[in-house]
Amino acid sequence: MWDNSFGELMTVYVDTLVFTNIIIDYILLSITGKILKINYRQFRLIVASFLGGVSSMIILLPSLNFLFNFVIRVFVTIIFILSAFGYKNFGTFAKRTFVLFLISTSFSGIILFMLSAVKSDFISVNNSIVYFNISPFILIIMTTVAYLLLRLIDKIRFDKGSLIHKIKIKYNGKEYEFLSKYDTCCNIKEPFSGSDVILAEEKLLEKIIVPDGKYRIIPFNSLGGEGIIKGFLPQELYIDNNKISREVYIGITKDILKGEVNSIFNYKSICE
Helix, strand or coil: CEECCCCCEECCCHHHHHHHHHHHHHHHHHHHHHHCCCCCCHHHHHHHHHHHHHHHHHHHCCCCCHHHHHHHHHHHHHHHHHHHHCCCCHHHHHHHHHHHHHHHHHHHHHHHHHHHHCCCCCEEEECCEEEECCCHHHHHHHHHHHHHHHHHHHHHHCCCCCCEEEEEEEECCEEEEEEEEECCCCCCECCCCCCEEEEEEHHHCCCCCCCHHHCEEEEECCCCCCEEEEEECCCEEEECCEECCCCEEEEEECCCCCCCCCEEECHHHHHC
């Protein structure tokens, strides 16, 4: 038991504490990934969320002073970012850390505002950790609503006018997904068939096993230079969940696409 925001004793159930914060951290990390258009893997996001759930037990400590609490929050945010999205370079890492820190701080601020406006005996905050004193049934409903909300945001975001689109390919019975940026200057073609090519960094496709005889050599003279890349024809291709019936190759690049962008394609040429 500990004093809540109103100086009243509150019983904290560790299972509820950890589980609710796993959900909250998953949502905050997902929002960060969507804002920065990061190609992330769900497994890493789930692992980072579990770490967040465990770290939420600092709510059981006595209230920390502002400086110490700030240092702990920055440290936890860094662990979240490295676990969920990995490390690419310092600039990208710093931007991701700042955005997640800003989002989580805003979330805590909203909860504190709600507590100051309306006295509540089921929401409390201590050491920047939020505790929801609710039943498992309500928790399941909240989880379902949060999932549906994320799915709705995902569907709204991928429209024809968007610069970022979701690519899903099927190869040898397995599915692979990543985000790709609409680039009007991406006019690379597979030389024999004249088919369009979606360019993707090899780290997005490292789990795909393509037999050597299935690769095509694709020349390019854009992307700030010229050379050749390997490409393959997926068995099925979906862009924003819409199946593409024409042949489109996946060209594998290595350290050509910089920054947050790890894949580019010409949406108009392929989808219109």
